[in-house]
Amino acid sequence: MTYDVLRTRLISRLSSLPEVLFSFTKHWLILTVCLIVGATVTVAKVSTDSVIYEGTAVLLLDTDEQDNYEQGKGRPVRERNAKTVFASRARMLTSDPVLRKIVEDLEPRYVLLQDENPEKEGYGTARRFVSDVKEKISRLVSYLEHPSILDRGQEYEIQKAVTSLRKRLRVAADQNSNTLALHVYGNDRARVRRELDYWIDAYLNRLGGVADQWRETVLGSRTRFWVRREKRALDKLEEYQRDNPGVSKSAKNLLFQEVWQYQLRKSEITRALSAGGVSVPALPTTPVVEDSDIQWLLQEKLRYEKELIRVLPLYGENSDQVRNIKGSIDLLDQKLRGIDPDVMADPVDRVAVLKDNLQRVGTTVATTMKLYSELEDKLKTLEDLEEEYKRAREARQEYELWNALDRDDSEFVAAQVLERPRVQWTPYQTYPYRQVFYASLGSLGFGMVMALLFEILSGKVRFKNDIVTEFEVPVVGVIPRK
Amino acid sequence: MADYLEKTDAEFQVTGGERDSGQQTDLIRRGEGLSLLDCVTQGVLQLPKEHRAQKAFFRFLHRAGTDSQLFEQVHRLRDSVILSTVRERKPSGGTTIALTGLRGGEGTSFLSLLLGLSLGECSHRRVAILDGRFDAARFLALSDVLGLSQNAVKLQKGDTEVNGYYSPMHPNVCFLRSASAERSEQFFSDKRLGVFLGGLRQKFDFSVVELPPLLQDTACLYMLPQVDRIYLVLESAKTRLADVQRAIETARDAGRKISGVILNKQRTPLWSKFFWREFFY
Numbered sequence: 001m002t003y004d005v006l007r008t009r010l011i012s013r014l015s016s017l018p019e020v021l022f023s024f025t026k027h028w029l030i031l032t033v034c035l036i037v038g039a040t041v042t043v044a045k046v047s048t049d050s051v052i053y054e055g056t057a058v059l060l061l062d063t064d065e066q067d068n069y070e071q072g073k074g075r076p077v078r079e080r081n082a083k084t085v086f087a088s089r090a091r092m093l094t095s096d097p098v099l100r101k102i103v104e105d106l107e108p109r110y111v112l113l114q115d116e117n118p119e120k121e122g123y124g125t126a127r128r129f130v131s132d133v134k135e136k137i138s139r140l141v142s143y144l145e146h147p148s149i150l151d152r153g154q155e156y157e158i159q160k161a162v163t164s165l166r167k168r169l170r171v172a173a174d175q176n177s178n179t180l181a182l183h184v185y186g187n188d189r190a191r192v193r194r195e196l197d198y199w200i201d202a203y204l205n206r207l208g209g210v211a212d213q214w215r216e217t218v219l220g221s222r223t224r225f226w227v228r229r230e231k232r233a234l235d236k237l238e239e240y241q242r243d244n245p246g247v248s249k250s251a252k253n254l255l256f257q258e259v260w261q262y263q264l265r266k267s268e269i270t271r272a273l274s275a276g277g278v279s280v281p282a283l284p285t286t287p288v289v290e291d292s293d294i295q296w297l298l299q300e301k302l303r304y305e306k307e308l309i310r311v312l313p314l315y316g317e318n319s320d321q322v323r324n325i326k327g328s329i330d331l332l333d334q335k336l337r338g339i340d341p342d343v344m345a346d347p348v349d350r351v352a353v354l355k356d357n358l359q360r361v362g363t364t365v366a367t368t369m370k371l372y373s374e375l376e377d378k379l380k381t382l383e384d385l386e387e388e389y390k391r392a393r394e395a396r397q398e399y400e401l402w403n404a405l406d407r408d409d410s411e412f413v414a415a416q417v418l419e420r421p422r423v424q425w426t427p428y429q430t431y432p433y434r435q436v437f438y439a440s441l442g443s444l445g446f447g448m449v450m451a452l453l454f455e456i457l458s459g460k461v462r463f464k465n466d467i468v469t470e471f472e473v474p475v476v477g478v479i480p481r482k
Numbered sequence: 483m484a485d486y487l488e489k490t491d492a493e494f495q496v497t498g499g500e501r502d503s504g505q506q507t508d509l510i511r512r513g514e515g516l517s518l519l520d521c522v523t524q525g526v527l528q529l530p531k532e533h534r535a536q537k538a539f540f541r542f543l544h545r546a547g548t549d550s551q552l553f554e555q556v557h558r559l560r561d562s563v564i565l566s567t568v569r570e571r572k573p574s575g576g577t578t579i580a581l582t583g584l585r586g587g588e589g590t591s592f593l594s595l596l597l598g599l600s601l602g603e604c605s606h607r608r609v610a611i612l613d614g615r616f617d618a619a620r621f622l623a624l625s626d627v628l629g630l631s632q633n634a635v636k637l638q639k640g641d642t643e644v645n646g647y648y649s650p651m652h653p654n655v656c657f658l659r660s661a662s663a664e665r666s667e668q669f670f671s672d673k674r675l676g677v678f679l680g681g682l683r684q685k686f687d688f689s690v691v692e693l694p695p696l697l698q699d700t701a702c703l704y705m706l707p708q709v710d711r712i713y714l715v716l717e718s719a720k721t722r723l724a725d726v727q728r729a730i731e732t733a734r735d736a737g738r739k740i741s742g743v744i745l746n747k748q749r750t751p752l753w754s755k756f757f758w759r760e761f762f763y
Binding site: 016017018021022025026459460461462463464465466467470471473474475476477478479480481 | 549551552555556558559562563589593713714716717718719720721722723724726727730740741742743744745746747748749750751752753758761762763
């Protein structure tokens with residue numbers, strides 16, 4: 001049977017209601033057998049089910065505690081999906097570590113006792129036989145779930161108990177109220193109660209452990225973030241200082257003084273020129289050592305020379321510091337030379353020299369002013385970088401301080417018990433008639449599926465529709481069977 | 483022939499439902515009121531002892547008479563054959579209709595006989611029925627039951643001769659039988675089969691030929707290109723669809739297209755009596 005033929009048959013034999021009804025009618029025996037078998041097996045099951053008690057407890061989850069943990073410190077964090085967090089917390093209830101902890105605390109044999117039927121001793125022959133069959137099936141299922149049946153060690157018992165426990169647990173999560181209703185079923189009330197208590201303890205422990213792990217991870221990543229940020233700022237600052245070694249406040253002050261001196265010089269020359277350069281003896285003809293101005297100029301020159309001696313080996317000949325100092329020394333020399341007696345002797349020459357000096361001083365003032373403004377910009381950038389580095393360092397130090405303090409006093413409360421564990425006095429209603437009804441319906445549905453399957457796979461001519469759809473040959477007559 | 487008729491009268495009876503046997507036999511002899519199909523299906527057939535082997539076949543025929551649905555379907559089959567013939571508007575000559583099964587057991591003999599007899603109800607149309615499997619025992623039983631006698635129809639097929647037998651009260655229905663003891667393969671593999679079929683078309687309006695199973699006997703292949711219409715007889719819930727596919731491909735290889743399919747022994751669920759009946763018929 002090719003795929004196309006199968007597809008054609010599938011479409012033609014399932015798309016028509018009479019075809020489907022015909023299938024059920026033709027295979028009525030299959031349907032009946034399935035129905036009877038399904039109903040019988042379920043009746044046998046429910047008649048040998050032991051009495052079940054239900055234990056319940058309600059937990060209230062705090063799904064925002066992680067966000068609060070971060071946002072309470074004013075740090076921006078990613079928005080977490082509360083639904084996802086809640087779902088993961090609910091899943092954690094039936095996770096292996098939690099169940100394993102219960103089993104280890106309670107002893108596996110204690111947990112496995114809940115699987116046994118204490119009423120079996122009072123059964124008659126038929127029900128006892130059914131119970132035996134159920135136990136055999138249970139053992140077979142257990143073997144299929146744990147093929148290492150030969151391993152009779154503690155681990156095997158724990159695994160069996162965990163599987164048993166998982167079958168008897170149920171979690172009803174309600175995200176609207178952030179509550180988790182825990183249900184435990186078993187044939188012994190006291191054991192059910194204990195299992196419920198241990199379950200809650202194991203869950204809360206697990207939550208705490210997970211929260212600690214999470215906190216370590218988050219804090220570690222945050223610390224690394226601040227350290228990286230500080231290092232980045234420091235690297236930028238050092239790189240800038242390396243590229244611009246002459247940028248400093250002292251250099252700026254020096255340059256400012258230089259500008260001021262040039263301006264002073266310029267105003268003096270201008271005043272001398274306005275006086276005609278003859279009538280007004282703007283400058284003394286001979287240096288007067290006793291003159292306080294001359295003394296100050298000499299002292300300044302001496303100071304600059306000392307500075308030059310100190311700075312030259314550090315920054316080199318071509319550095320800005322050295323050039324500035326040299327410029328200042330030259331300026332002082334010029335000032336001292338401005339009182340040259342030869343020039344003072346001839347008023348005409350003096351005017352020419354003054355004009356020449358005025359031009360040179362004007363150019364020097366413009367150049368120095370430009371240098372000053374550039375230095376000011378660079379100094380601003382340097383100050384910004386220093387400020388950035390400072391802030392990053394402070395932030396890192398503050399975070400480390402807060403982290404150290406928080407480790408001591410942070411108490412994680414992720415869940416709390418809203419309703420204490422309690423076990424019903426009356427047995428849990430398992431609705432045996434309903435079980436039989438549903439099982440019968442299910443087996444009938446299975447029988448229907450089987451009937452349809454048989455009909456689809458049938459390779460016989462059943463009625464005229466088969467001929468028409470598959471071969472497109474007209475059916476001229478249909479003779480009924482007597 | 484008179485001796486034969488007297489003998490048959492003495493050994494079995496054909497009686498009607500409401501009429502007594504004497505009246506019935508008399509009516510059949512005179513050809514009044516009942517067609518040959520009515521005689522076969524509605525009468526009480528008593529089979530001579532020497533034809534006991536054909537008991538099952540005649541039991542089918544007898545039961546068919548009590549099944550109104552079967553009759554209705556046979557009539558519909560007849561009508562569709564007549565309609566197709568009318569549509570074709572052949573200028574001259576009759577129509578040759580061949581019925582064949584796939585592997586045997588589909589009820590081809592039964593259906594070809596019923597179809598032939600049903601066509602014979604149109605008393606002004608001449609109908610020939612040829613058993614292509616040449617079952618001599620069945621022909622003898624049939625001739626005994628229906629009181630057939632040889633008439634003047636003789637068809638030549640090479641060296642052999644095919645004779646016609648009829649009931650004197652229903653002369654338009656003729657049962658053909660080869661004079662020599664030929665088998666299917668010998669008969670249909672004759673090169674002068676076309677001449678025989680030509681004669682058949684000239685003498686009869688409808689010729690119903692029952693062929694051997696298509697997938698089991700090669701004799702059928704000789705006949706396929708020469709008949710006017712060929713119908714496949716399938717048995718519901720038994721014939722495999724793969725066999726039908728093979729049969730259609732075989733017919734196509736022989737240069738013929740299957741004219742139609744007759745679905746025999748159709749089983750229907752009980753609910754089809756009340757609704758969705760047309761889905762099955």
